[in-house]
Amino acid sequence: MARPLRLSSWAMSVEYAIRDVVVPAKELERKGKRIIYLNIGDPVKFDFDTPEHVKEALCRAVREGKNWYGPSEGLLELREAICEKEKRYNDVDITPDKVIITHGVSEAISFLTTAVLEPGDEVLVPGPTYPPYISYPKLCGAKPIPYRTVEEKGWKPDVDDLRAKVSERTKLLVLINPNNPCGTVYDQKTVKAILDVAGEHGLLVASDEIYDRIVFEGKFKSTASLAKDVPVVGLNGFSKTYLMTGWRLGYLYLHDPEGTLDELLETILKLARVRLCPNTPVQVAAIEALRGPQDHVAEMVEKLRRRRDLAYKRLNEIEGISTAKPEGAFYIFPRVEGIGSTWRTDKDFVLELLREEGVLVVHGSGFCPTYGPGHFRAVFLPPEELLEEAFGKLEAFMERHVSP
Ligand SMILES: Cc1ncc(COP(=O)(O)O)c(C=O)c1O
Structure with a gap:
């Protein structure tokens, strides 16, 4: 039996x-x-x-035989294009060696949490949050701790509540900006106040900015652009802005002002190697998405x-x-x-x-x-x-x- x-x-x-x-x-x-x-x-x-020129770039890549396994961290040309994009739109300075291409932001969340969290660790997540920020920490035996966001203030984070919830076990502080599920765009002052808490307690910040270019009131500011000495892992992708949801492509980057994230980078790279590589032809199309027309x-x-x-x-x-x-x-x-x-x-x-x-x-x-x-x-x-x-x-x- x-x-x-x-x-x-x-x-x-x-x-x-x-x-x-x-x-x-x-x-x-x-x-x-x-x-x-x-x-x-x-x-x-x-x-x-999906924009026509991006679809066309995908078809061309397949036809031209770019159907091989690529590097685990992703194609260098795409990582370069991401650095250009982050500089142009988000005022973030990063180099291609700090960028890792993933199968959507979903895989980036999985890589980051798997690399960082151990059973018993805590992760501060916005309350409410995008559900994988609850699920992936749980898969590592870690505990997601929601910090309050205030409905009456358009769901802006309550930084005092966040500060009060930092504990000895806190490893990671998550921001989702612009936010899913509330649609909030955090003002610069709030992002800075959150970074101050991270700085005071030596926390790693994860900033999910997948909606960075879908803003109606025009005051989005990327976390890494404001973080002088706090390390930030930025998460972003092609699903929303470039209308490539089913193509599954995203990335994470490390903003590492004090050079404290080498081991994290190496560990994420190991995880990336285990799953071989991201989809090659889709990466070629993503270069076109970033460098081609943006209308x-x-x-x-x-x-x-x-x-x-x-x-x-x-x-x-x-x-x-x-x-x-x-x-x-x-x-x-x-x-x-x-x-x-x-x-x-x-x-x-x-x-x-x-x-x-x-x-x-x-x-x-x-x-x-x-x-x-x-x-x-x-x-x-x-x-x-x-x-x-x-x-x-x-x-x-x-x-x-x-x-x-
Ligand atoms: C905040 C946030 N992060 C990540 C994702 C997942 O993105 P991807 O399609 O790149 O895996 C979503 C999808 O809805 C999202 O809202």
């Missing part, structure tokens, strides 16, 4: 709310219900598409700005829903009245909305058990008509369930 398999308790504790809620939605779809998906941050699923970025931001304005106005008109105004990215994180009374949890709210109206959003607790409950996250990527329709359905749902 086969011996019962004891699975990894760390792996079993892992969740990804954004995709977990798709399972019941697909079930309903199989039964013939039409679903409006507002759960996943993939612009390419809507009326945004699609402004067009995308303008289109998203109109959809952000619509989502913000329309959601706040609904009785029982209130929301802060996102300043970047393509997410909105409204509060719902009646969670804890009409619906036992925010997940129950999400599932009931899905069953009754066929609108899929993600429960706030999936982004943070402490600061997420009572909310949901929706994307404002769809065209205006589809957003109007989804919010109309949500309004009808709220009128039925929440008494005036």
